[in-house]
Amino acid sequence: MNPRALLVCAAAFLGERAWSQSLSPTFVPEARVDAMLQKAEQSNPAQKSRLLNRASRKLQASAQKNPANAPTLQMLVWLSYAKQDAKLFAQSLQRLQALGQGQASDYWAAAEWLFGLEDYVGALEFIRYYEATEGQTLRSASSKQAIYLRLYQGDSALSCAAQYCIQKPNDPRAALLYAQTLGELGASDEAFLAFASLKKLFPENTEVRWQYLLWAKANDRLTEALAEAEGIWSDPDITERAKVAYASQLLTQNPRDQPSAALAVRWAEGLLRQDSANPAYWALRGDVARWLDDLPTAEESWRHCLSLPGGAQWPVFQQILQLDLDKGDSEALLIDAKAAQGAHPEHPFGSLFLGVAQSRKGEHAQAHAILLEGINRFGSDKEVREQYLLYLGEVCYRLGLLNEFRGHFDEAISISRSNPTVLNNYAYFLALLRIDLKKAEALALRAVAIADQEASFWDTLATVYASQGKHAKAQLAMDRAHSLGADPTKPVQTTNEGYEP
Known part of the structure; x- marks a missing residue:
């Protein structure tokens, strides 16, 4: 443009x-x-x-x-x-x-x-109009810096940050902008000196320490990053909420990034050494373990969190329930879903998980009743309603209530036409019923178009083609499913239970 x-x-x-x-x-x-x-x-x-x-x-x-x-x-x-x-x-x-x-x-x-x-040139012009009215602010200075960097005008980006730093000498955010700009421009040594000066000037500012930690981690200074991390998590003047929130930011990184993984593990361990009875720290340990695919440690941490006073929070229950679903442990799922709903009867997904658990145990009539109760209580929210409709559709299929089955799935699609799980599951059940196979094919094709790396969706498409007698296409779709991790020993028409909340 x-x-x-x-x-x-x-x-x-x-x-x-x-x-x-x-x-x-x-x-x-x-x-x-x-x-x-x-x-x-x-x-x-x-x-x-x-x-x-x-x-x-x-x-x-x-x-x-x-x-x-x-x-x-x-x-x-x-x-x-x-x-x-x-x-x-x-x-x-x-x-x-x-x-x-x-x-x-x-x-x-x-x-x-x-x-x-x-x-970007037009944006800069309007930022200048804004500054002519309001004066230079952190928002305008940081926005100009970002624009100059995108325009490969490094000198202008650094000059912009420096001018704001001069204008606001007692504002740590201004000095941070300058140090971060040096880092963005690849001036690693200069950025290190700027961050070191920042820490001396603003020793009580936690955000300065956190940004320095992130910079050190990204620039292969893991020793400095770990030392700064320990200083933050052991600082009694920093709140529990802030310590957990900072650590949680690390979990947005790639778990295969060794510095991020090392920092996250050390952080959780350090917090628990300080206070082993704090449920928030056990929940964080579980989150870190799950991020690293250490499922036994994640489950052990979350279950211990639930056992502590104040630890039975919904997000922890939801992590446990998702683990039960991933493992296919219907017995544990039902026990945990009942416990979750008992602890949080007003949570909109409490009835959903309980209904799913009952369905997985083969208790479809009970599942149908609890899901209907849940959608009637909480279904005014479209996103919540869509999830209930998805599972009501499945339960009605299993109960032989075919009109209701189609009605629930059709309504779910009307709420969100781009949810590949809804499209996939509807297509799969139509294929098993061997009805409306043209619609099933269209739904399955839309699902794989939206999420073409999901093996189970290609499995569904193979099932649809097999139901239509299109065996060559079915085999091609199943080959794609196998290439994405589906069980290669399964025949073309496989079981596909679809979405898990």
């Missing part, structure tokens, strides 16, 4: 009339358009769209006749934002800025919008 494509000349906006910044603003109300917009807000979607388009044309015509009328331009700013017309939004706002009538919040909205469209 041309970086100044959205900041076109005034002639493109105002016809052939030349724009002059010497124009004085006028303030003629746009009463008719205002009435039209109020009517649009009370209209159905189709009528609203027509009214907004009509209002836009009227306002643009008005702007051609009176290019300095502030109310016209202000309404165009609002309308173009509502219609997601970035070009008109930027043009209108530029005119308001030239008239001295723009708002800082609008300038920032334009900068963010243009940044998202990769119009």
